[in-house]
Amino acid sequence: MLEIESPASPQTIDLKDYKIPDYYIETVDLHFELGEKQTTVRSRLAISRYSEAKAPPLVLNGEALELLSIQLDGQVLDKKDYQQNPESLTLFQVPERFTLEIETRIYPQDNTTLSGLYTSGGNFCTQCEAEGFRRITYFLDRPDVMARYTTTIVADKKKYPVLLSNGNLVAQGEEDNGHHFAKWQDPFPKPSYLFALVAGDLARIEDEFVTRSGRKVALHMYVQSHNRDKREHAMASLKRAMAWDEQVYGREYDLDIYMIVAVDDFNMGAMENKGLNIFNSKYVLAKPETATDTDYENIEGVIAHEYFHNWSGNRVTCRDWFQLSLKEGFTVFRDQQFSADQGSPAVKRIQDVNHLRTYQFREDAGPMAHPVRPESYVEVNNFYTMTVYEKGAEIVRMLYHLLGPEGFRQGTDLYFDRHDGQAVTTDDFVKALEDANALDLSQFRRWYSQAGTPELRISRAYDAEKSTYTLKIKQTCPPTPGQPHKAPLHIPLAIGLLDSQGEDLPLRLAGETTAVTGTRVLELRQEEEAFVFHDIPCEPAPSLLRSFSAPVKLYLDLRDEERYFLLAHDKDRFNRWEAGQQLAVKIILGLVKDYQQGKPLVLDSAFIETVGRILESDEPDQAFVAHILALPSEHYLAEFMAVIDPDAIHETRCFIRRSLAKALQELFAATYQALTKTGAYRRDPKEMGRRKLRNTCLGYLMELDEPDIRSQCLQQFNHADNMTDVIAALSRLVDIEGPERKIALQTFYDKWQEDSLVIDKWFTLQALSRRQDTLARVQELTHHPAFKLTNPNKVRALIGAFSQGNPARFHDPSGKGYGFLGDYVLKLDPLNPQVAARLVSAFNPWQRYDQNRQELMKAQLERIAKTPQISKDVYEIVSKNLA
Numbered sequence: 001m002l003e004i005e006s007p008a009s010p011q012t013i014d015l016k017d018y019k020i021p022d023y024y025i026e027t028v029d030l031h032f033e034l035g036e037k038q039t040t041v042r043s044r045l046a047i048s049r050y051s052e053a054k055a056p057p058l059v060l061n062g063e064a065l066e067l068l069s070i071q072l073d074g075q076v077l078d079k080k081d082y083q084q085n086p087e088s089l090t091l092f093q094v095p096e097r098f099t100l101e102i103e104t105r106i107y108p109q110d111n112t113t114l115s116g117l118y119t120s121g122g123n124f125c126t127q128c129e130a131e132g133f134r135r136i137t138y139f140l141d142r143p144d145v146m147a148r149y150t151t152t153i154v155a156d157k158k159k160y161p162v163l164l165s166n167g168n169l170v171a172q173g174e175e176d177n178g179h180h181f182a183k184w185q186d187p188f189p190k191p192s193y194l195f196a197l198v199a200g201d202l203a204r205i206e207d208e209f210v211t212r213s214g215r216k217v218a219l220h221m222y223v224q225s226h227n228r229d230k231r232e233h234a235m236a237s238l239k240r241a242m243a244w245d246e247q248v249y250g251r252e253y254d255l256d257i258y259m260i261v262a263v264d265d266f267n268m269g270a271m272e273n274k275g276l277n278i279f280n281s282k283y284v285l286a287k288p289e290t291a292t293d294t295d296y297e298n299i300e301g302v303i304a305h306e307y308f309h310n311w312s313g314n315r316v317t318c319r320d321w322f323q324l325s326l327k328e329g330f331t332v333f334r335d336q337q338f339s340a341d342q343g344s345p346a347v348k349r350i351q352d353v354n355h356l357r358t359y360q361f362r363e364d365a366g367p368m369a370h371p372v373r374p375e376s377y378v379e380v381n382n383f384y385t386m387t388v389y390e391k392g393a394e395i396v397r398m399l400y401h402l403l404g405p406e407g408f409r410q411g412t413d414l415y416f417d418r419h420d421g422q423a424v425t426t427d428d429f430v431k432a433l434e435d436a437n438a439l440d441l442s443q444f445r446r447w448y449s450q451a452g453t454p455e456l457r458i459s460r461a462y463d464a465e466k467s468t469y470t471l472k473i474k475q476t477c478p479p480t481p482g483q484p485h486k487a488p489l490h491i492p493l494a495i496g497l498l499d500s501q502g503e504d505l506p507l508r509l510a511g512e513t514t515a516v517t518g519t520r521v522l523e524l525r526q527e528e529e530a531f532v533f534h535d536i537p538c539e540p541a542p543s544l545l546r547s548f549s550a551p552v553k554l555y556l557d558l559r560d561e562e563r564y565f566l567l568a569h570d571k572d573r574f575n576r577w578e579a580g581q582q583l584a585v586k587i588i589l590g591l592v593k594d595y596q597q598g599k600p601l602v603l604d605s606a607f608i609e610t611v612g613r614i615l616e617s618d619e620p621d622q623a624f625v626a627h628i629l630a631l632p633s634e635h636y637l638a639e640f641m642a643v644i645d646p647d648a649i650h651e652t653r654c655f656i657r658r659s660l661a662k663a664l665q666e667l668f669a670a671t672y673q674a675l676t677k678t679g680a681y682r683r684d685p686k687e688m689g690r691r692k693l694r695n696t697c698l699g700y701l702m703e704l705d706e707p708d709i710r711s712q713c714l715q716q717f718n719h720a721d722n723m724t725d726v727i728a729a730l731s732r733l734v735d736i737e738g739p740e741r742k743i744a745l746q747t748f749y750d751k752w753q754e755d756s757l758v759i760d761k762w763f764t765l766q767a768l769s770r771r772q773d774t775l776a777r778v779q780e781l782t783h784h785p786a787f788k789l790t791n792p793n794k795v796r797a798l799i800g801a802f803s804q805g806n807p808a809r810f811h812d813p814s815g816k817g818y819g820f821l822g823d824y825v826l827k828l829d830p831l832n833p834q835v836a837a838r839l840v841s842a843f844n845p846w847q848r849y850d851q852n853r854q855e856l857m858k859a860q861l862e863r864i865a866k867t868p869q870i871s872k873d874v875y876e877i878v879s880k881n882l883a
């Protein structure tokens, strides 16, 4: 491995080293004096030792803190009684029970890491997960130390009229010199990562929710006052989520008040602090003129996600950060279920699977591959990953398939009941489900410890004489870092067999007396096994892995006609879509080869006809139709290539879109017209589906680059009454050479320059443009006054979008795109290591590319590795890439 100068060999934390804490903290009394330059924090901790026999030193975590004083049971401690270093404070001798009072000074206004206490738009806020609390005061900053918190906040009344923390407001009042204070008390013991504080000038919107047991919960949402008119959707989503969790999981809210605060500067999506969620404003603020249908869906999902954490995360929390998926995987599954119930379940599943296969599969095949319950980390913030979240959710979904809805609910009831108020492990979760269902999930547990995407190779055989149909299934899993050999997994494979009419055949396995009609779940456990179905009257079309019942890659040699048949007839709507995707993948990969060999490209006419038929079909779920018409993404296609060729993928995919548009121009145009809006703007599943399909048609038509279509697109851009239609038009206009592009971009900017979230879209669309000059334009935009390196949304909108969402331009063979990313990783790292580490991750798949690109990407990784003082966040990603 490469010699890396800094930081002084960061430490690796291993799961196997977990030890229960030596000391517990029962209560925490915090006192904040928020100032314009500095903040002082007084903390009074009631601490008790775990073991009576030993008296180990007390080691508190602390980072970027100025220690002002320490007192133990009222006695000021002398310098020789403790030792301070940059990451901890050690007290050599402490009694069995004692009170510790610590005073520290911090500088929130200068805190660009957005971890701990910082300011955003002039307001104070916190982010403590995973290890931000130690940047506020010295503490046992680990999730298995749960304490009761009381928080007093003192600040200038004019500047910071709103003072919030977790729990209930128990006192407030005025002080002299224009200051006021508020005192909050949280009755529930919690880990430090759920602590939150907000102080500022914010507009409050109030609502109320009555729980099923009749308790009234005040719902308060805080936004900057110019965003008052964008709060309705988030509030309505919250109430739906609260009702849903009562109905589906029997979970009621437990405090008298639930607060949500929106801030503009935030490292991630949102944070589930007890009773006081803090959100990236992107996941709160919406009105039809500024937010797209996708934004609306995301808001609903994230609001629900954070709310659901109150039980799956807060009431039952994680023992250590290796267990992160305990709360995240389960909560993502819950929010996916919730969103599926709000609209089209098939469309929701398609979106989630698309996301998983595009990004999580890639992560699982690269240098950062790790199990859902990782074994080690250098920087825990690097493990808020697609694997922990999305694959973690797939594991919970598989349990749902294996147990069935009722068994699953019995399991979660037992889990919440058994572990309420505790900090537990993923194993405790599985155990509760197991115990409630009298079931053996020992083999299933491997899903948590084994990394990599399993592969299923399936062959089938029909025996007409015996009327039997046999599926032979072989499972393997490729090696991942540190895991050369894999053991077989317990996999639920949902299947159906279709007769020639497209009806599901009754399925009876050897040894069974009755048949099951409809989808049935096969349980795979062996490396190789066979399932024999009896009384199968004719050769069926196999519909396998229905609704994507397991996060695996499936290899099955279907004939094209079978895929066309499934696309038309499968009862499982997810698999209808999947059949179409498989056809498209096969066609595109074939053309990629032709392209690489310089052969002329010709699009299969059966495919064109099918697309035409789908357009003409009377399928009522128009969002579903739009998804069928969407070709697989360039990233997803790349997953199928031994050596990724981003140009060939891009050119071929564009060629197919153009060919479809040419061949079916009239149909696309007619559909576009037929789907013209009637009546006022509405945002319901039907209208959203209509917009989606109509904009899909527009997208295809714009491939033709004809003046009439361009002006139609500009027309939509100018006259739409909602952001969905505006963005759909603008995202096509940014690709073209004609004058419409410049006009539209300028118009958009002039209109929305005051709205930071809308300007993020403006940055992103330009970063995603197919045009050859995109990198130059992106570089120019980094100097635009609206671009701020300290604002993560801006960084993601421009640099993130370019490097992760525009493979054709990012992977320019000159290496200019790589150099640009390298520059910005190094610029950002000293300010915000968490976001810098996300950016540098765009290089993770570097070994999947050709020699030239590999060398160019490697050179950037080495350059970053050699830079003195890089953060451990970036160090971990870069060193794992170069290992």
Ligand code: ARG
Residues within 6 Å of the ligand: 127, 129, 130, 267, 268, 269, 270, 271, 272, 305, 306, 328, 381, 384, 834
């Ligand atoms: N628990 C939050 C969520 O999933 C994520 C916060 C993580 N933040 C971080 N800086 N690692 O909703």
Ligand code: ZN
Residues within 6 Å of the ligand: 305, 309, 327, 328, 331
């Ligand atoms: Zn979460």
